[in-house]
Amino acid sequence: MKALLYIAILAAGIAAPFVFPNYTNQIAVLWLMIVFALTWDVLGGQMGYNSLGNIFFFGAGMYICALFQIGLYYNIGEYTAASGAIKVDYTHQQYFTGLIVGTIAAGIGSSLLAIVFGWIVFALRGPYFAIGTLGVAVAAAELVTGWDWVGGGGGISLPTFPGGPDTAKQLFYFMNFALAVATFATLRWLYSTRFGLAINAIRDDEDKADSMGLHTESYKRVAWMIAAFFLGISGAVFGNMTGFIEPREVAFPTVTFGIFMVLMVLLGGKGTLWGPVIGAIVFHVIKEVTWTYLLGWQWIALGLLIIVIVVYFQQGILGWIMEKKPEWFGIVVEKKDKPAPRPSAAGAAVQPGAAE
Amino acid sequence: MEQIIGNLQVLMSVPVLNIGLLIDGLLVGAVFALAAYGLALVWGVMNVKNLAQGDFVIAGGYIAWWLGNHGIHPLFGVPAAFVVMWGFGWIVYVLVIRHVIQRDLFTSLLATFGVAIVMQQGMNLMFGPETQTADAGFPSISMFDGLVNIGIVRFIGFVMAALLALAVVLFMKRSRMGQAIRATSQDARAARVLGIDTDKVYAFTYSLNAAICGAAGALIVMIWVIQPFYGITYSIRSFVIVTAAGFGNLPGVIAAGLGMGVIEQFGGFIFGSLFQQAIVVLLLLVVLAIRQMQQMRVRQVVQ
Numbered sequence: 001m002k003a004l005l006y007i008a009i010l011a012a013g014i015a016a017p018f019v020f021p022n023y024t025n026q027i028a029v030l031w032l033m034i035v036f037a038l039t040w041d042v043l044g045g046q047m048g049y050n051s052l053g054n055i056f057f058f059g060a061g062m063y064i065c066a067l068f069q070i071g072l073y074y075n076i077g078e079y080t081a082a083s084g085a086i087k088v089d090y091t092h093q094q095y096f097t098g099l100i101v102g103t104i105a106a107g108i109g110s111s112l113l114a115i116v117f118g119w120i121v122f123a124l125r126g127p128y129f130a131i132g133t134l135g136v137a138v139a140a141a142e143l144v145t146g147w148d149w150v151g152g153g154g155g156i157s158l159p160t161f162p163g164g165p166d167t168a169k170q171l172f173y174f175m176n177f178a179l180a181v182a183t184f185a186t187l188r189w190l191y192s193t194r195f196g197l198a199i200n201a202i203r204d205d206e207d208k209a210d211s212m213g214l215h216t217e218s219y220k221r222v223a224w225m226i227a228a229f230f231l232g233i234s235g236a237v238f239g240n241m242t243g244f245i246e247p248r249e250v251a252f253p254t255v256t257f258g259i260f261m262v263l264m265v266l267l268g269g270k271g272t273l274w275g276p277v278i279g280a281i282v283f284h285v286i287k288e289v290t291w292t293y294l295l296g297w298q299w300i301a302l303g304l305l306i307i308v309i310v311v312y313f314q315q316g317i318l319g320w321i322m323e324k325k326p327e328w329f330g331i332v333v334e335k336k337d338k339p340a341p342r343p344s345a346a347g348a349a350v351q352p353g354a355a356e
Numbered sequence: 357m358e359q360i361i362g363n364l365q366v367l368m369s370v371p372v373l374n375i376g377l378l379i380d381g382l383l384v385g386a387v388f389a390l391a392a393y394g395l396a397l398v399w400g401v402m403n404v405k406n407l408a409q410g411d412f413v414i415a416g417g418y419i420a421w422w423l424g425n426h427g428i429h430p431l432f433g434v435p436a437a438f439v440v441m442w443g444f445g446w447i448v449y450v451l452v453i454r455h456v457i458q459r460d461l462f463t464s465l466l467a468t469f470g471v472a473i474v475m476q477q478g479m480n481l482m483f484g485p486e487t488q489t490a491d492a493g494f495p496s497i498s499m500f501d502g503l504v505n506i507g508i509v510r511f512i513g514f515v516m517a518a519l520l521a522l523a524v525v526l527f528m529k530r531s532r533m534g535q536a537i538r539a540t541s542q543d544a545r546a547a548r549v550l551g552i553d554t555d556k557v558y559a560f561t562y563s564l565n566a567a568i569c570g571a572a573g574a575l576i577v578m579i580w581v582i583q584p585f586y587g588i589t590y591s592i593r594s595f596v597i598v599t600a601a602g603f604g605n606l607p608g609v610i611a612a613g614l615g616m617g618v619i620e621q622f623g624g625f626i627f628g629s630l631f632q633q634a635i636v637v638l639l640l641l642v643v644l645a646i647r648q649m650q651q652m653r654v655r656q657v658v659q
Contacts, residue, residue: 050462052469120641123648127405127461131595135640138588142634254588255473262466299477306470310463311455 010181017173021166028173028241030284031180033264035234037276038183039227040261045270046196047223048203049122053133054231055258056117056140057110059251061232062239063144064109065102066156069240072098080151090159098159103175103236110232111225118221125206134254141252155246158239172241179237183230188273190226199223203271259306266309269316278317363626376506377621383510384579385617386517389610390572391590392597393521394565396609399598401541401561402457407468408448410590411475412566416441416573417582418483421490430490430578434516437570445566449559457558472587479584487581513575520571524564525606537561589633596640599647 013031017024036058043049070079073094090098121132145153161168190196198219201209210216239245252258260283268279291298315323322329367373391413398406419440420433428436448471456464494508528534539547540557548554576582597616601608616639623635 050465052465120645124644127465128599128644128648130462130465131405131592132641132644135592135637135644138592139634139637139641142631142637146628146630146634255476259469259473266466296481300474300481303470303472303474303477306473307452307467310467310470311452314459314463 013177013181017170024169024173025241026288028169028176030281031173031176032234032238033260033280033284034180034277035176035183035230036257036261037264037268037280038180038187039230039234041265041270041272041276042187042199042223042227044262044265045272045275046191046203047199047220048206049220050126050130050262051133052130052258052262053135053137053254054227054261055252055254056133056137057114057228057231058235058238058257059137059140059144059247060113061106061110061235062245062251063150063235064232065099065106065236066158066239066245067150068102068105069098069159070156072101077149080149080156090162092162095159095162099240103233106232106236107229108232110228110235114224114228115221118224122217122220122224137252137254137258141247141254144247144251151246153247155244155250157244160243161240172237175237176234176241179230179233184277186226186230191273195219195222259302263306263309265316266314267316269318269320269322272316272318275316275318282317359628360626363628367625373625377625378618379506380510381618381621382614383506383514383617384621385614386514386610387572387575387579388590388593388597388616389613390517390521390575391569392594392601392613393524393606393609394568394572395594396598396601396605397537397561397568398565401537402453402558403461404453404457404464404562405461405468405595406565407465407591408472408475408587409565409569409594410587410592411472411479412441412445412569412587413573413576413590414479414582414584414587415444415475416570417577418479418488418573419570420574420577421483421488421582424490424577430492430574431512433490433574433577434571437574438567441570441573442563442567444570445563446559448566449562453562454555454558472591476584476587483584485584487583488577489581490577492578507579510579513579516575517572520568521610524568533557533560589636592640593636596636596643599640600643 016027020027036054040051040054043051043054067076070076073090117136121129121136124132144150150156161171163171198209198214201212201214202216202219206216235251239250242250245251249256264279264283265276266279267283268277269275290301294301313320322331391409394412395406395409398404416437419437420430423433423436424430452467452471453464456467492509492512494512496505496507528537536547536552536557537560539550539552540554544554547557573582593616597609597612601612616636619639620632620635624632627635
């Protein structure tokens with residue numbers, strides 16, 4: 001049953017760009033959103049560290065990849081100073097070497113940055129952590145804007161794919177798809193190991209976990225590194241997909257992608273494996289369908305959506321189903337004399353993440 | 357890099373410039389301290405981290421600017437912004453904040469972030485994305501052979517900020533409502549048992565915060581520029597100041613606010629105005645890290 005579901009999703013993912021060739025980019029962004037939601041949930045849902053600045057690694061990966069792609073064959077300073085005047089015509093071999101090296105470097109570089117910033121922000125707890133990480137993301141956008149060597153506020157245009165635009169679309173679609181599948185598989189395996197239990201223990205009571213002998217510091221750092229690794233790669237892929245990167249709107253968009261991650265996870269149900277995926281799909285489909293009809297009001301609608309979800313629907317779709325039908329998830333609700341499960345007990349049993 | 361060193365050398369060789377930056381920083385810092393005091397109030401009394409703080413400031417600025425466009429002197433915008441933002445704060449409290457007070461802190465943080473996005477985009481739709489300023493029409497005075505120019509309007513802003521802060525402090529100390537607010541911040545449950553309507557106290561506190569921010573914004577539009585998306589910087593400034601000073605510590609908030617203004621002016625001069633916002637945010641990280649190290653020293657294994 002479960003295997004069938006996975007095969008169906010994989011088949012749908014592979015067939016999608018051929019069945020709906022006009023929507024290839026939108027579906028590619030859907031996979032990206034799933035990566036966002038899954039990586040945010042590693043910290044926010046499973047570890048109880050709500051970050052508002054995970055988007056930092058997305059932008060960092062984007063810039064690291066771009067610098068590698070250009071730096072392999074050109075002088076970066078000259079290239080960015082010319083701002084598009086240098087014409088890049090990469091051969092297939094040059095392009096793919098740059099792309100592969102850049103993507104790998106983006107993942108590794110983001111993980112290294114996670115160690116550096118983890119040293120500052122993991123000393124913080126609760127809302128201070130959220131504000132501190134938000135500060136990291138905003139500071140990164142500001143610093144890159146003022147840094148002329150990487151193009152400053154004007155941005156960098158990336159080398160174009162040597163094949164046709166349709167092939168490029170499909171290439172980046174499958175990169176996004178593969179990334180989403182890899183992220184999901186990795187996290188699914190990770191949550192079933194001791195590591196998953198450890199970060200859940202940190203969420204439930206960090207001081208107790210610490211005194212029971214868990215090295216909470218290193219667990220937190222590794223969890224953040226994993227999230228940063230996948231986010232860095234997603235940034236590299238997305239940067240090449242758009243072809244032009246710029247610090248405020250594309251690389252470090254704190255109020256768009258940065259807040260979407262949180263929203264999607266809350267919508268789907270945080271602290272679960274499938275919740276972020278469901279949330280990302282629902283959110284992205286609704287957004288793509290309604291966005292153009294809202295005529296300039298879409299951002300206000302987004303803000304209102306945040307408020308409504310946070311205030312009234314924080315358990316998310318999956319959390320809500322769990323509350324209604326705990327037996328579907330193999331959760332045994334204690335029964336008193338009467339057979340009907342008590343709703344309060346059910347709520348308490350299935351929502352360990354709610355008590356923070 | 358050479359530019360930074362060059363700027364430092366300018367400061368060294370013309371020491372009068374330092375005085376100019378210092379005065380400017382102190383005058384601007386007073387307005388920061390005002391907004392931060394509002395945050396300290398909400399944080400201390402309601403335990404809500406208000407990320408919409410900066411957007412209240414900008415909204416107040418737009419009220420004064422709008423009045424200025426309709427032939428009313430922007431100085432009258434300060435009381436007008438106070439009153440209008442009071443009402444706005446009350447509406448936000450009833451619709452959103454009331455439902456998140458009892459919840460965990462991330463909920464209130466995220467909900468106010470939602471409020472901030474709605475306000476930013478609403479102002480963007482209403483007033484457009486251009487930077488705006490209201491000209492109060494005051495001259496600036498020159499000192500030291502024209503090396504230092506300081507607008508009179510900044511002095512007026514400083515005095516008004518000080519007067520407003522004084523009024524709020526007296527209100528908190530003397531009035532019945534101020535007593536109720538302080539009682540609620542000490543122990544909300546006990547206050548409720550003793551017959552204080554804490555819901556009313558919370559509504560009042562949040563509205564007061566919005567009103568203070570609005571007045572601060574009306575001052576800022578006269579001495580600086582505003583833009584719908586500048587709010588986040590003011591929110592972060594307020595957080596830096598309150599985190600550095602600790603809430604319920606008014607002298608600390610004032611000192612930190614003034615210090616923030618001075619650091620920002622010097623940083624902007626030395627590193628270039630491009631990095632002024634980055635300095636604010638990096639200051640936040642520094643303050644958080646220092647605060648955390650202080651707490652680590654007293655952290656113990658068993659609570």
